[in-house]
Amino acid sequence: MEYSAENIESAVRQFYYDASLQREVHKWLTSAQVSPEAWSFSWELLGDNKSIEVQFFGASTLHVKIARYWKEVPHDQYLSLRTRLFERIFQFTTGPKMVLTRLCVAMSALALHTMPDVWPDPVYDMISTFQQEDIPNLSSVQKATVLLDLLTVVPEEFITLNLTHHRRGILRFELEKALKHVLPLLQSILTPSSPAGVYEQGLRCFASWVEFGIPIMEGEQIIHQVFQTIGNEQLFDTTIDTLVSVFSHPDTHRYPYTVKRLxxxxxxxxxxxxxxxxxxxxxxxxxxxxxxxxxxxxxxxxxxxxxxxxxxxxxxxxxxxxxxxxxxxxxxxxxxxxxxxxxxxxxxxxxxxxxxxxxxxxxxxxxxxxxxxxxxxxxxxxxxxxxHPQPSEFDSWSADEKEQFRCYRQDIGDTMMYAFNILHEPLLGHMCNMLGNLLESGTQGAQWQMIEAVFFLFGSVAESIDQCEEVYLPALLNMLPRIPFNNVKLISTALYMIGSFGEWLSYHPNCLGCVIPLLLQGMENPEVATAATMALKDVTRETLDHIHPYSHQILSSCKVALESNTLKSRENVRIMSSVGQVLSVMPFSDIMQYLNSILTVHLNQLEQYSKEVPSATSKAGILLKLNMLSWLFASLNTTRDQVEDEEGEQLQQTRQTSNDPKPVFVILQQICPLLHTIIEKWINDAGVIEAVCELFKRALRTLMEDFAPICNQVTQMLMEMYQTVPYAAILDISKQLIVLFSTEKEMENTTKGLFSAVCGKTLTLFQSGAGIQEHTDVVEQFMGFLAQMTKKCRHLVTKETCSLEGLFQAGIVGMALPESHTVKAACCFLGEFMMAGSSSPEIHEVTLSNAHHLIDQLLRCIGGSSPRGVMDHMADVLLSVCKAHTQHIHKWLEVMVDKEGYPSIRLQKEDKQKFIKNIMRNPVNKRRVREAVTEFTFLARGLMGTEYAAHSTPMI
Incomplete structure (x- = not known):
């Protein structure tokens, strides 16, 4: 439709009263606002006979045109535009307020565009205009209110208007000069004799100029006047907002003497x-x-x-x-x-x-x-x-209030840590004395909240406590047996506190006897099992060198807890992690004896789940057992590094030199057939396959080279899984296996076969666009896989196990996908691949013969087909091309110059030539290449000169 006043008025009515058309109408109205016709219809929409909504749209349109399209205004119309705008402001002095404010904002934008050359002192002129006695139909209160409204939006518009750095400096200087007019006016208005409405608008005006940057010493007298109204209930909120603006302004700290006087x-x-x-x-x-x-x-x-x-x-x-x-x-x-x-x-x-x-x-x-x-x-x-409040009161709180209180307690814990940085040991002594007094008075049962608070605050400062502290923490732990743990919150907090002392306990193993029984007892209570299992995990992890005397007690309790079927999944997983940690310090025979006792029931259950028809119940059971085994594999490490003191002298040899196999290897070998069965039945379930891959990954990290005897079997499973359904998790474990064993002679065929199978299957996905779009997570992981292979296992990449050209083309396709993480991974691979050409003739030949495809895709991505956020990664690929093929890059880039509308219709031939010149000026300088790409992509997207570009460019 034509952008006429009648059509605009009809569209505004549709926007407000027809929700079904709102999105389309909004789009059309937005385009109308920026059209050349807006200079005409906006004035018509401000007629007295128009609705408020239409008038507001007209005023908003005027502001948009003046603020963003000022260049469309001929120089000889500046004064007439200002006059017409003043007339409209006078027209709406009695309301509606929303229309008047938009007109004031438009006038502010006009003033900022024309000062100081066309309009030397607009603030003074505004004040003079509204102080005239002959303004018809306006009372002194109305004139003051409109003037203050206008003065309020001037600094606000200065802050939001898109200006160059040079222009902003000029305007700031002019507005600072205008303070000599603004401050006396505000000082005369902010007096007890002023009407409440005028006074409130005066406060807002003062706050706005404070935000702009009134030096606090210049506004001191006004600030004193503002303080006088803090007791006025009607003006309280505005007064507080104004004073907060004053004292929180970044420049206020430069005037400490003024602040002291206030x-x-x-x-x-x-x-x-x-x-x-x-x-x-x-x-x-x-x-x-x-x-x-x-x-x-x-x-x-x-x-x-x-x-x-x-x-x-x-x-x-x-x-x-x-x-x-x-x-x-x-x-x-x-x-x-x-x-x-x-x-x-x-x-x-x-x-x-x-x-x-x-x-x-x-x-x-x-x-x-x-x-x-x-x-x-x-x-x-x-x-x-x-x-905590009393239980009856706490139960009446809403879920949101309980969550806010939980976060509030965490903030108190942080504040407690800050206080500890000031008080140190006296703080610990204060809390110990408080707890001791409660125990001596015999009121500890009735004051569980206070005891819980002491435990909570002790836990909050645990990380800051010196590991050599041996007065207050032992005293605290020795008091634990005397405390009646008859409240769930009290018990949980005590357990969390103990867990936070894990590192300290490693220096004071004699205190383990005080805490281990409490932790194990907590696992028996489902209500506090979360805290107990977390604390046990932390304590066993930190005290491995001293946990052996308690190992039987811990392992027996863990076995009972795991078989109780009363714990949540995460609690079972944490217990299994603790089991692995405790077993790590035991002889091989004892480890296997305990494992047989603990794992048998769980492996039997896993086998039972694997035989069942797939269902939500069986899946949950399989995932739980696999996760438990994964955490066991991660923590059960019988080969630990030796401990050394600060001088480097050995304190304790903990590296086991036994010829016994590693327990993780024994278990993994035992369950491999079972895992194969699960894979076959659940191959189409991503959650189960990811859990299996995670299990393999944790086992690999623990076993490292000792994984070799079972590597063939696991690799075969991985290849079968990937051939059936490609999952990103399979690529992750495959990458780690190949990197670890690719240099081992006896593992050559295994790693070569795995690499070939993974590449072959993934490249088939790139042969159809649908395959790529459905597996972008696989593409991302594959690009990371290839980058690592190119960097660390180049001999596998260059062997005739897959198509080098296919891998390179896959990287080009991946670079053009919309997902930022996938693009980053693809660019990383392409960069590694290009640089590898310097030492690999095969790779050099592939990059040379296909570089024109890469350059073409790069230019299209930079030209607008890829998100702006990935341009640095595109620049890095271009940099790699420049380094690898310096003698050809100019010729490849020149191809785009004469192509009309390529890579963007917004680019002129001169823009492309300038881009090439910028690149060739220093083609191996990363910063320069990124700058050139950033400027080029802004031009291609029509963003050059916008606020986004202004904010982005300095960050290069």
Whole structure:
């Protein structure tokens, strides 16, 4: 349809009132907005007789045209356009507000395009225009409101408008000069005598110019005026937003003395916060917290500097600010049901400790002496805030509230770790004393939440505790038997805490006797089995050198737990990992005895599942057993490296030199026939095949060279699977097998056969487009496979096991696929393949004879057929071509110059010639090639000069 006012008006009505046509109408209206006709119909749409929706579209269209298509306006029409726009603003001063605001934004864009040459001082002119006495039908309140609305959007439009760096610098200078007009106006408006509506718009205007960059010292008087309205309920939210903008602006830290002078104003909100907390006024508490945090976070260095400085008043005010933040952290009630502000302070506590620990030693000691009591108070607060509510109350919470509380506890744990960086051992002693006092008072049963909180916070700082600490942690662990574990949450947290001490326990094995029984007991309770199995896994992994005395106890309990059928899948898998870790330190005969005892029932069940008709139940059973075996294979490693101290002297020899076979090999050899049966029956199920491949991969990583005796059997299974249905997981394990054994003489035929089978089957997928589109995950993995083979096993690639030309063409096809990860993998292979030609005549010949296909596809991808995000990878391939065939690259690129519309209809012949020139200027410089490709792809896509290009180019 024609872009006429009538058609536009009809389309706008359809957009708002006919949902079925909304998408098509939106597309048409968008094209109308950028059309040349928009300069005409937009004014007609602003008629008094039009609907609000139509008027809004007209005003929005004017803004789009002025902001983005200013070059279409002839120079001799600048003044008339400004006059007409002012007339429309006067027309809509009484509303609708949404239309008026869009017209103001359009005027702001016009001002920014014409200053300073055409319109030398637009801000002054705007103020003067609306201060005239002879504007008909406008009250002083209306004039002030419209003027403030207009002034508010000027800096906002400056921030969002697409401008060159040079132009933005000019405009910033002009707007900074305009502050001499804006600040006095705002100072006169932000007074108690101003109407509430005008005052609120004045606050928004001030916040907008603050965002632009009013130096805080120049706006200090206005800031004092703003603080006077913080108690005004009607203006509270806007006042807080304005003050947060002031104190959080990135440049504010450059004026510490001004911020110090403003601190007393900030501290006055203490009483207001206390009253709001007492009245459960969460909105007011949240607003005050935002203000306090914006000051504290953004000026924490000033706070720290003031504490060791000589200005007593500043020190007192800064300490009061920290205590105010502490009182907000301690807001009464449970988060997020009864309070919603305490979490906002956590970032401040992190920033504060970061600034403290960065101090020089003398200053650090001075500040630490002052702030240690505050941090100890913070610990007291966190111990309260982290506590669970009573079960009856917690059960009434929604699922979302429970999840928020869980995340909140994790944030408290992080904050606890920051506090530990300040307090160190005194913090541990404080918590140990607290726990000891609870036990001595005999109230531990009634105060399980406090005990749980202590355990939680101990677990949070575990990673920071010195491994040599031997006072407080032993005392804590020795208290565990005296605690009545009659609550599931308490038990779980205690178990998680123990697990976090895994590394510390490796230095203090005498404490294992305190924790192992508790972990094993936890596995018997399904409600806490998750925590118990995770903790057992962590502890056994870290204490292998000391776990042997407890091995029978652990393995017996694990066997019972695995056979109980009460645990979840992940818990069974973790137990099996612990079993493998404990068995790793035992003699071969004992290992096999325990394995026979533990695994027999599970292998029998796996065999039973393999005989059943495929179903969801049998699949779940097979996956569980395969995963359990996989984790056992990953952890059961009887060949461990020797342990050395810091000087490199051997402390303990743990590498076993026995001639006994590795247990993983024995089990794998035993179950291979069973795995073959499962593969045959479940070959079309990706989940089962991936689990089998994962099992092989973990076994290979543990056995390494000892995998060789069974390699033929496994390789045969892999080839049969891949020939039937190609899976990406098969390529992954095949790659690892070939890389490990390709240099072994006796494994030559095996690796060669596997490589040939994989390449042959995959290349058949490339013979039909549908095969590629249905298996992009396979293509991605295959490209990675080929890259590794070309890099590490080139002798296999160059042998006549597959078509080198076919592999090269497959890489070209993979490079053109839409998935970014697949493109990256293909480009990686092509780069390796091109560079391999320097030492391989066969590869050099293939790349030379097919390079024109590669260049053609590269140019099409760069020209727009591939996503912008992969252009660096395309550039790297082009770089490889330049390095490998320097003498031919110019000729290959020249082919595109005379092709009309190739590789993009947006490219002119001069653009292509410039691209070739840029490439040939330094064809082996990675940065230069990437820059040339980036510029070329922007031109080809019509993005040169856009905001996207402006933001992307500096990152090259």
């Amino acid at each position: 601190l007393p104003q900030v501290l006055q909100v203490q009483d207001m916060f206390n009253k709001a907390a007492q009245d459960s006024d969460m909105d007011t508490c949240h607003g005050i917290c935002r203000l306090v945090v914006s000051v504290a976070e953004n000026h924490s260095k000033m706070i720290v500097d003031s504490i060791y400085g000589e200005d007593e008043t500043a020190r007192t005010n800064c300490l009061n600010l920290i205590n105010l933040a502490l009182s907000i952290t301690a807001a009464p009630g449970h988060y997020p049901v009864e309070e919603i502000c305490s979490d906002l302070t956590f970032t401040f506590w992190y920033i504060l400790q970061d600034d403290i620990v960065a101090l020089e030693q003398d200053k650090y000691r001075t500040v630490l002496a002052v702030l240690q009591p505050i941090y100890l108070s913070l610990i007291e607060v966190l111990l309260v805030k982290v506590q």
